[in-house]
Amino acid sequence: MGRQMTEMLKGTLEGIILAILALQPAYGYEITARLRDEGFAEIAEGTVYALLVRIEQRGLVDVERVPSEKGPPRKVYSLNAAGREQLDEFWRTWSFLAARITQLHDHIETRGERP
Amino acid sequence: MGRQMTEMLKGTLEGIILAILALQPAYGYEITARLRDEGFAEIAEGTVYALLVRIEQRGLVDVERVPSEKGPPRKVYSLNAAGREQLDEFWRTWSFLAARITQLHDHIETRGERP
DNA sequence: ACTACTACATAGTATCGCTGACTACCGCGA
């Protein structure tokens, strides 16, 4: 993936996954598929699993093992109260950042960088 | 600063500074002040200087030493062609990411996470 | 038996921003 996107995902990818879990509980493999549907095509499986381990250890999700029809049992993650709180903070932080950056972008467009 | 914001700035702070330099050339100390004006109050000076070293090493800026009336000489950075190219890519990446995340946010709001 | 898909896990790497300290120059007021 591009260096730019890789760095920009830091901090946001966690929020993105929390947001996906907020829509409905899901397991790792499913989340990677969901990410592809949402347009994040280039995010590797390993990345998602590592992140799920982290958010589980932080206690942001509840986990349930569910036998799968195909392959090994699934670890289904669902957002708990702490996770929803964290997601809220993610949106707050994101909104702040997005607002500032949009503002910067407008500054450049109006003041005209390249004539 | 908050962990969340710290992580989210990764990758974007560089773009933000390139954007500021696109408005007009500036030196380090001035940039930290500009950041404060733009709403990024909590960004440490050391962070800005370190970032400037990086973008200089990547050849995204031209540097000119200008004597200051107060204190040591200033290093005035101005965006060069490579820097503008990088800034363009920043905007592209940012737009992509912002669009996906906004879309995710809308999904949650319309489908209703909490009844 | 072989292949493909599903499903999860982990070790190692690179990058990034933060903290905290330090050097150095200037002008002003006590």
Next chain:
DNA sequence: TCGCGGTAGTCAGCGATACTATGTAGTAGT
């Protein structure tokens, strides 16, 4: 005269993150 505050830049060490690459297994279809 001395110290203080503002200006200006530098650096080492740290923690967190996402990526790459690889490995482990179970099931289904041929």
